[in-house]
Amino acid sequence: MSDIWLSTLKTTTPQEGYELAIKLSRMAVKLTQPSAEIRQKLREDYANNADSLTAVSSVVAIHFQTVAAANDHWKDRP
Amino acid sequence: MSDIWLSTLKTTTPQEGYELAIKLSRMAVKLTQPSAEIRQKLREDYANNADSLTAVSSVVAIHFQTVAAANDHWKDRP
Amino acid sequence: MSDIWLSTLKTTTPQEGYELAIKLSRMAVKLTQPSAEIRQKLREDYANNADSLTAVSSVVAIHFQTVAAANDHWKDRP
Amino acid sequence: MSDIWLSTLKTTTPQEGYELAIKLSRMAVKLTQPSAEIRQKLREDYANNADSLTAVSSVVAIHFQTVAAANDHWKDRP
Amino acid sequence: MSDIWLSTLKTTTPQEGYELAIKLSRMAVKLTQPSAEIRQKLREDYANNADSLTAVSSVVAIHFQTVAAANDHWKDRP
Amino acid sequence: MSDIWLSTLKTTTPQEGYELAIKLSRMAVKLTQPSAEIRQKLREDYANNADSLTAVSSVVAIHFQTVAAANDHWKDRP
Numbered sequence: 092m093s094d095i096w097l098s099t100l101k102t103t104t105p106q107e108g109y110e111l112a113i114k115l116s117r118m119a120v121k122l123t124q125p126s127a128e129i130r131q132k133l134r135e136d137y138a139n140n141a142d143s144l145t146a147v148s149s150v151v152a153i154h155f156q157t158v159a160a161a162n163d164h165w166k167d168r169p
Numbered sequence: 170m171s172d173i174w175l176s177t178l179k180t181t182t183p184q185e186g187y188e189l190a191i192k193l194s195r196m197a198v199k200l201t202q203p204s205a206e207i208r209q210k211l212r213e214d215y216a217n218n219a220d221s222l223t224a225v226s227s228v229v230a231i232h233f234q235t236v237a238a239a240n241d242h243w244k245d246r247p
Numbered sequence: 248m249s250d251i252w253l254s255t256l257k258t259t260t261p262q263e264g265y266e267l268a269i270k271l272s273r274m275a276v277k278l279t280q281p282s283a284e285i286r287q288k289l290r291e292d293y294a295n296n297a298d299s300l301t302a303v304s305s306v307v308a309i310h311f312q313t314v315a316a317a318n319d320h321w322k323d324r325p
Numbered sequence: 326m327s328d329i330w331l332s333t334l335k336t337t338t339p340q341e342g343y344e345l346a347i348k349l350s351r352m353a354v355k356l357t358q359p360s361a362e363i364r365q366k367l368r369e370d371y372a373n374n375a376d377s378l379t380a381v382s383s384v385v386a387i388h389f390q391t392v393a394a395a396n397d398h399w400k401d402r403p
Numbered sequence: 404m405s406d407i408w409l410s411t412l413k414t415t416t417p418q419e420g421y422e423l424a425i426k427l428s429r430m431a432v433k434l435t436q437p438s439a440e441i442r443q444k445l446r447e448d449y450a451n452n453a454d455s456l457t458a459v460s461s462v463v464a465i466h467f468q469t470v471a472a473a474n475d476h477w478k479d480r481p
Numbered sequence: 482m483s484d485i486w487l488s489t490l491k492t493t494t495p496q497e498g499y500e501l502a503i504k505l506s507r508m509a510v511k512l513t514q515p516s517a518e519i520r521q522k523l524r525e526d527y528a529n530n531a532d533s534l535t536a537v538s539s540v541v542a543i544h545f546q547t548v549a550a551a552n553d554h555w556k557d558r559p
Contacts, residue, residue, distance in 0.1 A: 095416075095418060096418065097416070097417045097418040097421055098416060098417065098418065099417060099477065100417055100471065100476050100477060101478075104173075104175070104176060105175045105176065105177060105178055106173060106174065106175040106176065109175055109193070109196065113197065113200060115421070115464070115467065116460050116464065117460075118421065119425065119456075119459060119460035119463040119464070120456045120457070120459070120460050122425060123449075123450055123456055123459050123460075124450045124451070124456055129450075129451060133451070133452070133453040133456065134453070136453040136454075137201075137453035137454065137457065138201055138202045138207075139202070139207060139211070140211070140453075141211040141212070141214040141215035141218075141221055142214075142215065142220075142221055142224060142454075143453055143454055143457065144197075144198045144201055144202055144211065145198070145215065145221065145224045145225055145228060146224070146454060146457045146458070146461070147197060147198070147201050147457055148194050148195075148197035148198050148201075148228045149224070149227060149228045149231065149461060150457060150460045150461045150464050151197040152193070152194065152197070152228050152231035152232050152235075153231060153461065153464035153465060153468065154464050154467070155193065155232070155235060156231065156234065156235045156468065157464075157467060157468045157471050157476075159178065159235050159238070159239060160238075160471070160472075160476060161471060161476035161477075161478065164178050164235075164238060164239035165177065165178060165239075166179075166239065182251075182253070182254060183253045183254065183255060183256055184251060184252065184253040184254065187253055187271070187274065191275065191278060215279075216279055216280045216285075217280070217285060217289070218289070219289040219290070219292040219293035219296075219299055220292075220293065220298075220299055220302060222275075222276045222279055222280055222289065223276070223293065223299065223302045223303055223306060224302070225275060225276070225279050226272050226273075226275035226276050226279075226306045227302070227305060227306045227309065229275040230271070230272065230275070230306050230309035230310050230313075231309060233271065233310070233313060234309065234312065234313045237256065237313050237316070237317060238316075242256050242313075242316060242317035243255065243256060243317075244317070260329075260331070260332060261331045261332065261333060261334055262329060262330065262331040262332065265331055265349070265352065269353065269356060293357075294357055294358045294363075295358070295363060295367070296367070297367040297368070297370040297371035297374075297377055298370075298371065298376075298377055298380060300353075300354045300357055300358055300367065301354070301371065301377065301380045301381055301384060302380070303353060303354070303357050304350050304351075304353035304354050304357075304384045305380070305383060305384045305387065307353040308349070308350065308353070308384050308387035308388050308391075309387060311349070311388070311391060312387065312390065312391045315334065315391050315394070315395060316394075320334050320391075320394060320395035321333065321334060321395075322335075322395065338485075338487070338488060339487045339488065339489060339490055340485060340486065340487040340488065343487055343505070343508065347509065347512060371513075372513055372514045372519075373514070373519060373523070374523070375523040375524070375526040375527035375530075375533055376526075376527065376532075376533055376536060378509075378510045378513055378514055378523065379510070379527065379533065379536045379537055379540060380536070381509060381510070381513050382506050382507075382509035382510050382513075382540045383536070383539060383540045383543065385509040386505070386506065386509070386540050386543035386544050386547075387543060389505065389544070389547060390543065390546065390547045393490065393547050393550070393551060394550075398490050398547075398550060398551035399489065399490060399551075400491075400551070407494075407496060408496065409494070409495045409496040409499055410494060410495065410496065411495060411555065412495055412549065412554050412555060427499070427542070427545065428538050428542065429538075430499065431503065431534075431537060431538035431541040431542070432534045432535070432537070432538050434503060435527075435528055435534055435537050435538075436528045436529070436534055441528075441529060445529070445530070445531040445534065446531070448531040448532075449531035449532065449535065452531075454532075455531055455532055455535065458532060458535045458536070458539070459535055461539060462535060462538045462539045462542050465539065465542035465543060465546065466542050466545070468546065469542075469545060469546045469549050469554075472549070472550075472554060473549060473554035473555075473556070
């Protein structure tokens with residue numbers, strides 16, 4: 092994958108940081124299973140299973156920790 | 170989702186920080202499974218399963234770590 | 248839940264910090280499954296299953312990390 | 326439990342820190358399942374299951390991170 | 404394994420850091436299961452299972468946290 | 482176990498740090514299941530299961546985070 096999809100961890104707001112965390116969590120899946128078709132099928136599985144959704148949320152939480160640290164937890168925001 | 174739901178990680182008390190951590194843990198689920206109806210059904214599953222609840226608690230714990238760091242662990246509170 | 252149950256992360260000793268970590272890990276369960284009766288039933292499940300207990304211990308470990316950081320790891324204790 | 330079992334996170338060596346991490350991981354199990362007899366039975370389960378042992382090791386890893394931080398990663402050791 | 408495969412955690416961009424995190428997550432698998440043939444077979448399993456992919460993504464997230472810290476979260480980038 | 486197996490978290494290179502993280506992840510298993518014979522049998526299980534290998538990799542990732550911090554992420558290396 093030669094696309095540039097991650098040039099900075101800086102975001103303006105915590106919410107954008109959260110959205111970046113979601114992107115980061117999905118990208119590992121994409122790089123491991125490159126077929127969009129298969130990923131779409133798998134989505135049916137995890138989007139309808141409570142534990143799968145919790146696991147997804149767990150990965151987002153770890154990435155959000157990283158993104159928050161990269162932004163000094165947006166402490167300077169007014 | 171264009172709503173602003175996360176404008177700061179700052180909270181007045183640790184307890185409010187904990188509540189924010191819960192919100193953060195649920196939001197990834199909401200963004201992955203947008204249907205409120207399906208989420209309500211899934212809630213029946215995980216709210217009645219010990220391991221599912223522990224997994225939910227684990228995600229909250231990760232987010233609480235982030236929120237606590239963003240608030241300097243509320244160190245200046247008397 | 249309008250009760251105040253978490254006003255500070257400060258504890259006098261590491262052991263009290265550990266007890267707070269246990270409280271923090273249980274509170275997410277309580278807030279997700281408010282019925283004390285159901286929680287009591289679920290307790291039978293996880294208290295008698297090795298993997299469930301390990302999972303519980305994992306959540307405590309994450310919270311203990313947060314509480315320890317909030318107390319500077321109790322470094323100033325004699 | 327009124328015993329004092331954790332008065333400091335300081336240890337002389339990393340290895341003692343690792344042993345403390347194991348103690349910390351077991352204590353949450355003990356406090357959740359106080360019966361030594363049941364814990365002994367459960368031990369048969371997880372000590373003979375690869376995934377259970379990996380999960381135990383995961384909890385130890387989180388606690389070791391905390392203990393290492395409490396000891397400044399034993400940086401001044403010769 | 405006497406090859407040098409990890410000489411630095413420094414990367415020029417966050418994206419290269421993410422790629423390093425993926426490498427780090429795979430290397431533990433490689434060192435635990437040295438047979439490329441078996442790993443290839445297992446790949447069929449996890450690349451087609453939603454929860455397996457989420458678990459893989461979780462490991463990447465932990466390593467990305469480490470790599471990001473090693474690069475001061477690439478804060479000096481313009 | 483009276484052997485000294487961990488006297489420092491310092492390593493010369495990140496790769497040696499990664500190898501130490503693997504050692505740390507295995508040691509908790511060893512201390513929980515002291516029988517080398519049983520561990521060897523269990524190895525057959527997890528070394529041939531994708532999810533088990535991912536879980537092992539997850540523990541390594543947590544320990545690598547600790548070892549990297551102990552070495553200031555090997556920042557002064559050229």
